[in-house]
Amino acid sequence: MISIKHLSKTYVNPDGSQLEVLKDVSCEIHKGEVISIIGPSGNGKSTLLRTINLMTKPTSGEIFFEGENILAQDYPINKLRQRMGMVFQTFNLFEHLTVLENVTLAPMKLKGVEQAEAEKEAMTLLHKVGMDEKCNAMPADLAGGQKQRVAIARALAMHPEVILFDEPLSALDPSMVGEVLTVIRQLAKEGMTMLFVTHKLKFARDVSTRIFFMYDKGIHEDGTPQQIFENPIHSATKAFVQQIYKLPFVVEGLDFDIVEMHSQMLGFCIKYNIADKIETMQQIINLMVLLVLAEYRPLTVRISYIELYERTTIDFMIEGLETSPLQTDDFDPHLMDEVRTLAKEIIEEPTKRGYRIKVVLP
């Protein structure tokens, strides 16, 4: 359906310096595939996606859509874009138009569809994304997830053969990701060809039929989700998909800076998009550090987040201890019960250097 051959892109900065983002990239995209483009930031994920509908012009190389070279001089770019939908990270709904008008604009202006018919079809699409009741709302009155669903309906209104999603979930509150995901899953089920640029590894693994791991200005590894996430060939891929984000913090004595610790925790949660976990995390750490383990300072607290499995754990490590501190009578046992209700799982184990209590968050 789409074949990309030896594609390169170099940005020229205003000061004349050059920045090469893509270097000799080639790939084939087939009808019905759902492809997620993942990889560390700054490796040309968005650029690759945007060259496909020529929102970004490549420096060299060829792109064929249904056998036609879209980089040919006289190829009608706007006709191409009518066949390729695009959904943006920042939604980009037309602020001056209602939800319904956002969806009907392109079919009416580009395909000459009658207003009544366009509206009827738009309502069907809005119904599909669960936004039909908001059809007369203005975009400014919608929440992020709602905006993104309308944006998907707007793209669908042109009956595209492929839809390009540029980080569709990144700007959303964690609570709103679900509603957009439902819509995307439905499209995948219907066999829509889709390309995603995403940071959400779990999403990529669950939704895609194929993964492009981008690294070092190109597609470093290309395979099924199972291959990429379970048995990656390249070490860079492995390091990326299995990476664990960690935040260690040493609780020294009685007068350690608890405010500083909390602000670091908050920063960590926001950075890795797990802000919804912050409250539970704070409760558990306060209970453990200030009450249950108060006698065992100094101790080290470490928060870990594994993106692929979306698993968050908190480790409490006490050096030089050989028996579990939880088995003593030094504290009120009700406190530990409270921790157990907050946590999904608590694992106690001795280590080489001391004793570790691992609290897994739900």
Next chain:
Amino acid sequence: MKMNKLYILFLALCLVGCAKKQPEKLPMKELHSEADLTGLRVGVQTGSTYDLHLSSRNNIVKMGYNSVSDALLALSQGKLDVFVDDESSIPLDEQKRLGIKVAFYGDEAIPCAFPLRKGDNGLRDSLSHFIDSLNATGEMKEIHDKWFLNETPSQLRIPDLGPEPTGKPILVGAVSELPPLSFHVASDWQGFEPEVLQRFGRYAGRPVKFEHYPLTSAISALQSNKIHIIIGGIFITEERQKTMDFTSSHFSVRAAYYVKDENGQTASFGNKLKDMFYNNLVVEDRWKYITDGLWETVKISLFSLLLGTLFGAGVCALRMSRSKGLSKIAKIYIDLMRGIPMLVFLMIMFYVIFSKTGLGGTAIAVLAFAMNFAAYVSEMFRTSIQSVSKGQIEAGLALGLTKWQTFWHITAPQAVKSVMPVYKGEAVSLVKNTSIVGYIAIQDLTRASDIIRTRTFDAFFPLLIVTIIYFILAWLLGKALDLIVKSKKTTKNDHHKPFDKDLLRSRRFYTSGVERR
């Protein structure tokens, strides 16, 4: 409702201002000659011949005024003892109405003549010849006395002189609008000097067209050949002979020393609103000046607004064009227009750039205001277009709209919405700025008030009337612009209402079983 209250408050304040008590009257001795002026407060028009004449005397208190009406106001309020001006400057009937009289006349008569463009010898010679022959037969004196000795010269009309000739018209700029010298009733010019020129027109076989000009503009108009002759009791002075040619003198003017007439009616000077209303609007259908002026102001404002907005869009397009050269040209244009005072630009357009073309004053004013307006609004357009986020444009392009379609359907509507508040302000200030078109002989609303003021010597009421009209005009324009924006929105919402809610609920619109959250 709120507005009504405001108007009432405003009017009430004005009335309180008018009802101010007259200062106590001072006993006045009879004046018979210039020698009697010693120790008195003597008013003159600043820069007039009398101003110069009296500056040599140390034993009087000389006070300068900008207009006859200002001086008369001072005279009636007792702030001034004597006012010196041409004997023709206040007609007899007005003197009576205002409660003033001439105490005595100056000894010396100063000759007046018609100024012409230097080098216009043909016209000068034939007009001089005509004046000389009228002077010789005594006809000139007859005409002069008919106008100047009449008690109510504003009622007098030029006699029927036969059919108007069809030759090349003689264009006359009138700087005075006072009976009996020269004044107009509707579009017809009457008075002593118009009669002399009309007679000359019949003699020379050319029609005579009059138009009002302020004195300073009239001289520019004469030099740029927009008019051929100036009328208005112009003295022949050495200074003026350097820049203009003069015909033979057709009459002479003495200085008149006006004082308050203790026996005359004194209560009439603008003390009662009813009187003011009657004098300023009803007499001689003077309200017509206001309505004609209003029409002119509205015409100039609306056309400059439309044309200026179009120009502005064009300049904005140039300014935003990728070509650096075009952008630079637009930038220079904008800076230039912003740097020239509007009045100066208007005069340049009228007296220099378009002086040789047959384009009318109104058209030139519209063009000048449109060009100025364009410079200001183009920058507003540019910033509001740039304030539309890139994402909006990308979304449009990604749907397959062309650049132009994206601009038209997505960028422009949002830009219009954001530019509206500043645009409204600029449009209102355009309307107010049109008040300077009087300088190029257009009788707009402000000029209308000036004309009435020079006739009634009332400094206050005509200004109050036009103030209120300008205010209402600006307010209406603001409302109209609001309506345009709003109406666009309501029609949009309207066509959504008919959408059938039952249709939404009907199952046949389910194409897939996506769960509703």
